[in-house]
Structures are given as C-alpha cells and as structure tokens.
Amino acid sequence: MIGTQATSVDDIHDPSSAAYKKARRKYFKSTRNRPPQVDADWTPFRAAEKKYKARFPPPDLSDVLDLAAGDPTRAEEVARGKWKGRADAAPLEEILLRDTDTGTPEERRKAYIFPGKPGLVLLPAYVSPVEQRRLIRWALSEQARHPNETNLDTHYVLTPDGLWNQYLRSHVSPTPEPTDQPNAPPGPRKLISNEPASPENFAKLATTPKPPAPPSPSLQPVPTSALVPRLRWANIGWYYHWGTKQYDFTRGPGEIAGMVREVCKGVVASVPWERVFGGSQGEEGMDWGPSGPDWMDWQETYEPDAGIVNFYQTKDTLMAHVDRSELSATSPLVSMSLGCAAVFLIGGLTRDDPPIPILLRSGDVVVMSGPACRRAYHGVPRILEGTLPPHLEGVQSESRDSEDGADWEIYGEYLRGTRINVNVRQVFPKGFDPAVSLEQKRSAE
Numbered sequence: 186m187i188g189t190q191a192t193s194v195d196d197i198h199d200p201s202s203a204a205y206k207k208a209r210r211k212y213f214k215s216t217r218n219r220p221p222q223v224d225a226d227w228t229p230f231r232a233a234e235k236k237y238k239a240r241f242p243p244p245d246l247s248d249v250l251d252l253a254a255g256d257p258t259r260a261e262e263v264a265r266g267k268w269k270g271r272a273d274a275a276p277l278e279e280i281l282l283r284d285t286d287t288g289t290p291e292e293r294r295k296a297y298i299f300p301g302k303p304g305l306v307l308l309p310a311y312v313s314p315v316e317q318r319r320l321i322r323w324a325l326s327e328q329a330r331h332p333n334e335t336n337l338d339t340h341y342v343l344t345p346d347g348l349w350n351q352y353l354r355s356h357v358s359p360t361p362e363p364t365d366q367p368n369a370p371p372g373p374r375k376l377i378s379n380e381p382a383s384p385e386n387f388a389k390l391a392t393t394p395k396p397p398a399p400p401s402p403s404l405q406p407v408p409t410s411a412l413v414p415r416l417r418w419a420n421i422g423w424y425y426h427w428g429t430k431q432y433d434f435t436r437g438p439g440e441i442a443g444m445v446r447e448v449c450k451g452v453v454a455s456v457p458w459e460r461v462f463g464g465s466q467g468e469e470g471m472d473w474g475p476s477g478p479d480w481m482d483w484q485e486t487y488e489p490d491a492g493i494v495n496f497y498q499t500k501d502t503l504m505a506h507v508d509r510s511e512l513s514a515t516s517p518l519v520s521m522s523l524g525c526a527a528v529f530l531i532g533g534l535t536r537d538d539p540p541i542p543i544l545l546r547s548g549d550v551v552v553m554s555g556p557a558c559r560r561a562y563h564g565v566p567r568i569l570e571g572t573l574p575p576h577l578e579g580v581q582s583e584s585r586d587s588e589d590g591a592d593w594e595i596y597g598e599y600l601r602g603t604r605i606n607v608n609v610r611q612v613f614p615k616g617f618d619p620a621v622s623l624e625q626k627r628s629a630e
C-alpha cells in the first residue's frame with residue numbers, strides 16, 4: 186500500500202526493505218528440501234501456529250482480533266507499530282467491568298467475552314501505563330532473582346540480587362563487565378511424563394521425587410549483557426519442577442508480590458461472572474467437577490498462589506500447551522501482557538478446536554477460567570517486533586511519574602525487543618488443605 190505504510194530499511198512488510206529481503210532469502214533456503222504435503226496432517230491449532238510463526242512472507246494479521254485497532258485512545262500505539270489486526274476479527278460481546286472502588290466508569294473498564302468459549306475474558310488496556318512500568322520493574326529487578334528461580338539458574342551461578350540488577354549496575358560502574366560462571370557438569374537426563382493435577386492425585390504428585398535439572402556440560406563464563414536476552418522465565422509463588430511438569434510442594438510456597446496479587450484480585454473482583462457463566466452462556470456440557478460450579482464464589486475464594494513470568498525475545502515462541510499442573514481446574518488464570526505485542530492463540534480442549542488469534546498489547550489482560558477454557562490449548566506463535574508502545578520507550582518525558590528514574594532508558598532499550606507476560610494461577614481449590622491430604626496418604630500406607 187504505497188503511501189499509507191511507513192517504509193524503512195527494517196520494515197518487514199516493505200518488499201524493498203533489508204528485513205524483507207533477508208526473510209525471503211532465509212525462507213527459500215530453509216524450504217528448498219521440504220517434501221510436498223508436509224502440512225497435510227496439521228491440526229487446526231498447528232496450522233494457526235505455522236501461519237503466525239512464518240517469517241516469510243510476513244503473516245497477514247487481518248483475521249487477528251486487535252481491540253486496540255478500534256480504540257481511539259490507543260491510536261498512537263497502533264500507528265507506530267508495524268503490525269495491526271482488526272477489532273472485528275472475532276465474534277465477541279462487550280461487558281462492563283464492575284467498579285470495585287468508588288471511581289466512575291472509564292474507558293479501561295470494558296471487557297469482552299466470546300460466544301462458544303465461556304470462561305475466556307479479555308480486558309484490553311486494563312493495566313495503566315504507570316502500572317505497566319511498575320510491573321516491568323518488578324519482573325526484572327525483583328522477581329527474576331533469588332529466592333525465585335529462573336531458567337538461567339540451572340546453568341549459571343547468578344548473583345543473589347539477580348541478573349538484571351547486576352546488568353543495571355554494569356551501566357554505572359567501570360569495566361570490566363562481570364561474568365556469570367557456568368554451574369557444575371551434568372548428571373544423566375531423564376524425561377518423565379506427567380498427569381493432570383487434581384485433588385485426588387495430589388498426595389502422589391507431592392511425594393514424587395523431583396531431582397534438580399542438570400546443567401549443560403559445555404558452558405563458558407558469559408558477560409551479563411549476553412545473558413540478559415536469554416532470561417526466559419522466573420517462577421511466582423509455588424516452585425515449578427519442569428522435569429516432572431509438577432509443582433515441587435516440598436519447597437514450600439514462594440511469595441506472591443503484593444502488587445501482582447492486587448492486580449489479579451482486582452481483575453477477578455471486577456469481572457461480572459454472571460455475564461460470563463450465567464444465563465445463556467449456560468452450564469450445558471461444562472464439567473465443573475464433583476462440587477459443581479463455583480464461579481459465584483470467586484470474589485471471595487480467588488487467591489493466586491503460583492505462576493510464571495515469561496520473558497520473550499522477538500524470535501521466541503511458546504508452543505501449544507495446557508496448564509494443568511494446578512489442582513484447581515477452573516479457577517481464573519490471570520495473564521498480563523507487557524512490552525512488545527504478540528499473537529496469542531486460544532483454542533479448546535483439544536488441538537482440533539480452531540483457535541481464536543488475539544493480538545495482545547502491553548497492558549492487556551486475558552483471563553482463562555471455567556471448565557471450557559482454564560485447561561484449553563493456547564500458545565504464543567509470534568512476538569511482533571516494533572510494537573513497543575511509546576509509554577515504555579526509554580526516553581524521559583513529562584508524563585512519567587517520579588518513580589521512573591533515569592535508568593528507564595536501560596529498560597526501554599531491553600523492551601524494544603521483548604515481551605513480558607505475567608501469568609498467575611491458583612493451585613489449590615478453596616477448602617483443599619495440602620497438609621491434610623498428605624497426612625491422609627501417610628496414614629493409609
């Protein structure tokens with residue numbers, strides 16, 4: 186579209202740009218020996234993943250739901266990015282969020298539900314720009330460090346105050362830049378299959394041995410600046426054991442930061458659940474488990490106790506998966522997007538259900554809840570480069586509050602190629618006491 190789209194050397198949509206030509210070269214090289222009909226057996230979920238992952242040609246996002254594209258208050262953010270979906274790309278219904286304090290309803294108090302996917306709630310721009318910056322600072326500087334675990338801990342000995350704080354310090358203190366030492370050499374690797382968690386098998390899961398993951402054998406000391414882009418996750422609350430895909434309850438509950446707990450509880454308290462699960466959304470075909478629907482109690486019973494912060498660089502993806510390590514299979518999972526935008530796919534209980542593609546931008550919140558959605562397949566096939574909103578860029582401006590120190594420049598630089606997702610869950614259903622369950626198992630043995 187000549188004249189309407191900005192052209193620059195790195196605009197992947199512009200066929201004369203270096204980025205477009207590079208992607209095309211790589212594409213032809215990688216597909217040269219590909220057998221025909223390679224895609225014949227793809228499930229609808231896999232086909233969607235392939236579509237949005239494709240580097241060349243850049244995927245068409247016109248069937249991706251992008252609520253910011255219809256929101257005049259986000260026009261600058263949308264216009265400055267190189268990617269855009271459509272506000273009418275999926276059937277949805279607008280709901281008004283409940284006012285939990287005394288404030289008057291504002292633009293950000295709107296949310297959306299999806300016919301045919303009860304339990305999925307999208308809250309665009311729910312997290313304000315100021316809160317986004319606070320959450321980003323928290324994620325990098327407070328959460329991705331001891332005593333929490335990150336993906337890098339298996340392989341490197343990191344300073345107790347964390348990689349990011351060391352990185353910030355290296356900008357103000359003189360050279361040489363610090364390095365992080367690799368961990369000890371590995372033992373044998375073992376793959377273990379997992380089963381969905383439930384109150385019935387909790388005692389068995391909790392007593393399954395969870396050996397530490399072995400470090401990689403061939404690592405060299407690495408400068409901090411090279412490790413920062415390799416930070417991929419940090420746990421929140423209960424510790425997750427990736428080898429067994431189960432929580433390691435023997436390590437005790439980790440902390441949930443007050444700010445994160447408040448945002449999540451605020452989300453759950455403001456969603457009018459009767460609009461989500463009551464009336465025509467019905468209960469037909471919905472298996473809430475032995476004690477029946479409990480959404481009417483979530484205002485009181487929702488209590489986040491686990492989760493993960495995901496850090497994505499623009500080439501990273503998260504494959505289709507189901508989060509089923511939590512005993513509570515219906516309680517809301519609250520997921521906040523920060524930094525660059527992404528294509529998020531949310532399907533159904535099998536990979537055969539075609540997913541809804543949603544463009545998630547900084548500040549957007551997704552809630553997955555109830556039997557049809559909490560354990561639905563979902564994934565992130567694409568992080569969209571060039572989509573960092575102006576309010577997260579590294580430049581100082583008058584709109585920034587006093588908390589935003591001069592070091593935001595370092596954050597802004599990192600965020601230009603990063604998406605952060607804060608993914609918060611409730612492990613135990615209300616009324617389930619892990620200690621009692623373990624005691625019962627012990628006395629039965």
Ligand SMILES: O=C(O)CCC(=O)C(=O)O
Binds near residue numbers: 503520564565
């Ligand atoms: O990054 C996201 O939006 C989703 C992350 C996710 O699904 C997970 O952490 O389990």
Ligand SMILES: [Fe+2]
Binds near residue numbers: 508
């Ligand atoms: Fe997930």
